[in-house]
Amino acid sequence: MLEPVVAFFQRLFSAIGRGLGLAISWLLFPFVRFAGWFRASGGWIVKGPVAAIVLLFVGLYGYFVYTTQAWTNFDPDYVNRYNFGERKTDAGLPVKLAPGAAAPATANCERSAIVDVASDLIDFNVDENAWISSMLLYKAGFFGMDWDHTPFLDNKASFQRGVNQAVRRTTVELVDSLGRVRGTSGINENLQKARSNMQFDEGAWYFGLDPFGPKTPTPSFYRSAKRDLQAFNESLVKCEATFDGRSDNLIEFIDRISNDIGNTSAMIRERSEDHNGGWFDTRADDRFWFAYGQLYGYYGVMAAAGADFDGVITQRGLAPIWAESLKQLRAALRIQPAIISNGREDGWIMPTHLATMGFYILRVRSNLVEMRDILAR
Structure with a gap:
């Protein structure tokens, strides 16, 4: 039978x-x-060059695979290293002296925590780790197929681009509002250069076809942006630069971050609703890790903003909800599945990691909107 x-x-x-x-x-x-x-084939006159080329490609691909899998100094709790709770002064204001301490011979102002975090995130992306998106083998793809369309070796690149998006948005806001007194001062030159460098193409290698010819690779521009941000903070410490920590600037900063992650939420929603490939959706991991990297970056930026705008936050009674928003950001960073699945929302075999990430993004965004509304009253 x-x-x-x-x-x-x-x-x-x-x-x-x-x-x-x-x-x-x-x-x-x-x-x-x-x-x-x-x-x-014949003797080593033919075999030698061929063997050398093969060994070269094996070495290059070995290095490429290693760099895509080794996430150096990746730490969702990296914010704790800054000890923002120990700061006593808002960014740009004269540093408060300890009781009985002698006044320094030269003016000494508080550095910007936002600028420090943005600079360190750039360092994390291009110095502590190799910038994947502009590597030659990443641009060459997998037998001509874009690595983003494959299920492997592209997660780190997507994560880095997400972090980079947070840094880009931060440098824009530093130039437009935070690093100047609106209407009465010019744009800070260091911040302007940092913003320009951060807007550079993410995939530039040493040579390109459009336009044809040699190029400066992407990491070089980002390293320049890091140096520009550090130069701004050094001038801020000497009270030679401006950090305008007004409540309306904080409102605008929060609003821009909210809009930025709102765009990411829409991207995740589109992929989650229109594609249900489960484990076999090769683009789901790109969306997931981009969003993860963006939240990873904004976790540090928002924690730093809490230190730079501590006076405004305390005065307007925002401390509890600000702390809650940081908790939500940190909670989102706990989601680290080995394989990203984009299953149906009502499915029971294949999970839907994109919908889960989208849920956390909306929780963070709702807190940001609430803080903005409180500040605008």
Whole structure:
């Protein structure tokens, strides 16, 4: 009685085995043919250069795979290293002296925590880690296919672009409002250069086709932006620059961050609603890790803003909801699935990690909107 069932499973597993065998044969075919040609070719005059080229590509791809998988100094709790709670002075104001301390010979103002965090995030992206999006092998793709359309080796690149988006938005706000007295002062030169450098193409290598010719790679521009931000903070410490910590500037800053993550929420919603490939959705991981990187960046930026605008936050009674928004950001960073699945929201086999991330983004955004409304009263 069980013979038909047994026969069915035998045929099923046999078909699966044949399919796997064909797939492996297809993948190994170029290497087998190359090995046969290499053995049959002439002396080392031919074999030597070919072997050198093969070893070069093996080394390059080995380095590429390593850099995409090694997330150096990745730490969702990186905000704790700054000890913002120990600060006693808002950014740009003269540093408060301890009781009985002698006044310094030169003016000494508080540095901006926002600028420090933005600078460190750039350092994390391009110095502590290799910037993946402009690497030659990443641009070359997987047999001509964009790595973003594959299920592997692209998560770190998406994460870095998400962090970069948070830094870009922060530098724009520093130039437009935070780093100047609106209407009565010019744009700070260091912040202006930092913003310009951060807007550079994320995928530039040493040579390009459009336009044709040599180029300055993306990491060089971002490193310049880091130096510009550090230069601004050094001038701020000497009371030679301005950080305008007014409540209306904080309102605008929160509003821009809210809009930025709102765009990401819409991107995630579109992918979650219109595509239900589950484990086999090769673009879901890009959306997820971009959003994760963006929240990773804004977690530090918002914590720093709490230090730079501490006076405004305390005066307007925002401390509890500000602390809650930071908790929501940190809670979102706990979601680190090994494989991203974009299943149906009512499914029970394949989870929907995009919908989960979208839920956390909306929680963060709702807190930002609430804080903005309180400040605007």
